[in-house]
Amino acid sequence: MALTEWTDRLRIPAIAAPMTDVSGPDLVAEACCAGVVGAFPSHNAASSSELERWLAEINERRAHVGTGTQAAPVAVNLVVHPTNSRLDSDLRAVLSGGVEVVITSVGSPRSIVGPLHDAGVTVLADVASIHHARRAIDAGVDGVVLLTAGAGGQTGWANAFAFTRAARDEFDGMVVLAGGVSDGAGILAARVLGADLAYLGTxxxxxxxxxxxxxxxxxxxxxxLDDVATTTQVTGLAANVLSEWLRGVDPAMGGGHDSEAGFSVDRLLSQRGVWAAGHSVSGTDRVLPVAELVALLDRELREARSRLLAAAFTQVEND
Structure with missing residues (x-):
């Protein structure tokens, strides 16, 4: 597995996924201080100038994580689709803001990989198929985020088991599994499959x-999970949302596309207040502070490891 030096600073091998209208400075800073990668889409900030201010605020809070402790990295999601008029200015904000990880989505990251690598930034790319993964790898990314069936918001359709194994066969860089991970057992399962990190949004x-x-x-x-529906009405790309929210949506708001041809950043930003969610709603039973949630995930991960070791030990005894 391809780990980088910043993974040693993680309490658990996880990323708090970037979510439109959900991930802001408070969530990201708390996630980083708790020991997971805190991520947010650059478009959650109203402008590139605000993005710079957000990064400064997050970094200030990360600097006070505690004596002898180094906070986990900040990750910024950049939409690299040609309709993103802010891409260049957001990229400059990222490069000046000390960001260690960038996650690209909806398009080829080729044009920004070079400047990011020159600044020592790890580049991950969202992918929903092996074809997309190969294109991202050819573009020079350090890792891929596998959008599998059940991921919240922009989603994939592939089975998590098959996709992770196929991606690992293709690529010796970083693999991140997104879709349906809700607890420590799911994080461990992602690691057993061959993923380096798990992506938790919901x-x-x-x-x-x-x-x-x-x-x-x-x-x-x-x-x-029965209350999650897949729709192309929000951005033109397949996305998982709460059925409760979707029932109140005007059917005319979206097209019938399931490709980048139906997507634009303006369309994404015009659909604010979307109740995106993944299949992991079934593992979300209460609202918690971020620090408590990370501590819970850590405990669940340790318990899952113990169960796995106990089962393996019992199997050895029985053989």
Whole structure:
């Protein structure tokens, strides 16, 4: 597995995924201080100037994580689609803001890999197929984020087991598994499959530091995976959202596309207040502060490892 030096600073091998209208400075700073990568989309900041201010605030808070402790990295999600008029200015903000990880989505990262690598930034790319993964690898990324079936917001369709194993066969760089991971057992399962890190978004919607309104958080807590629907009405790309929210959406707002042809950044930003969520709502049963959630995930991960070791020991005894 391809780990970098910053992974040694993680309490658990996880990224708090970047979520539109959900991930802000409070959530990201708390995640980094708690020991997971804190990520947010650059477009959550109203402008590139605000993005610079957000990064300065987050870094200030990360600097006070505690004596002898180094905070986990900040990751910024950059939409690299040609319709993103802010890409160049957001990239400059990222390069000046001391960001250690960039996650690209909706398009080829080729044009920004060079400047990011020159600054020592790890570049990950969202992918939903082996074809997309190969293109990202050819573009020079350090790792891929596998959007599997059940991921919240922009989602994939591939089975997590098959996709992770196929990606690991293709690529010796960093592999991050996104989709349906809600607890420590899921994080361990991702590692056993060959992923370096797990991507958790839905669990972090239901945190006190989330930008999500109270009704949205309550909807996530109340939902089961049966209450998650896949739609192209939001951005033109397949996305998982809460059915409760989707029932109130005007069918005319979206097209019938499931490709980048139906996507634009303006369209994404015009659909604010979307209740995105993944299948991991079934493992989200209450709203917690980020620090408590990370501590819970850490405990669950340790317990899952213990169960796995006990099962392996029992199998050895029986052989």
């Amino acid at each position: 669990r972090f919607i239901a945190t006190t530091e989330s930008l999500a309104p109270a009704a949205y958080r309550a909807g996530v807590v109340a939902a089961s």
